[in-house]
Amino acid sequence: MAASTSTVIGQSAFVRGRVSGEGDLEIAGRVEGDIACSGEVLIDTSALVAANVSGSRIVVRGAVKGDLVAEDAVVIEAGARVVGDLRAPRITIIQGGLVRGHVQTAGGGAARPRASSAAHATRTSASETKARPAPLAARPAAQRTPDVRPAPVAARPAPAASRPVRPAPEIAKAAPAPASRTNHVQKSDPRNERSNGGSAARHAGPPPPVVPVLKKGTKAVQKKRA
């Protein structure tokens, strides 16, 4: 039988529904729904995908809101904006790619973020990343940034501050030095204040849910607020 032709969803196309089947898939338009394909999925620069994508290999250059599950590899190239989980044996995030979600390479390891994230951050790309520890209580388990219509994502988690944000993965760089790529996400992450030595009060708003680092000279008595 003839090999499946590669499928192209053109730039002005809008698909709402489920795309499934065999063969390669190239998306340059908008897709809302579900994508399940047995071949390679290429999400091009102009693409806006609000769907879970699954394929053997997923290459992302555009905006995706949804989980990416691949049997082989997920490659997030520069210019890509992804809000959603990544799950594949091999994951590559090229500098310039923006990801917000849970990244998992190994099938076994459960998603337990650990405090010693710094040690892990220096691993190379094909590593399992668990970023900052989840501050227990106040953060609802699977909260994802709501309503990120992929177009304006531009990687700025807008009302930042007190909104709990899934940690952005740090791949191949030391934890303390925030890379420009994920800088904005880190800044707005209230949990990051802990590792920054309590540079709190950056955001005028309710105090972060985390137990903040005690500043030098803090008295035992809490000041009464007016």
Place this chain on the structure above:
Amino acid sequence: MASTVIGAGITIEGELTTDDDVVVLGTLRGRLVAKDAVTVEQGGAVEADISGGPVAVAGSVTGNIISSDRVDLQNGAKVIGNVKATRITIADGAQFKGNVDMDV
């Protein structure tokens, strides 16, 4: 502009709306609205209403075809549904069941 191609092994269940032309070699269930040409190749199956510019069918279409231009049912085509167009050709070998409305 880029055209949209639905490859042979792919099934889309839902709506497809586009400003470009569409070539269907796979399966589409739902709705197809295009502003430009729509081609259903042999082997393609569309179970949907098709709305677009010139429509050429060589595969199977189950649904109404509303075209702003012409509709060509080629040899091997199997269309079950109404066709609304200003021009239409039904080639020898095409199978067709439905009404034809040529806006007369």
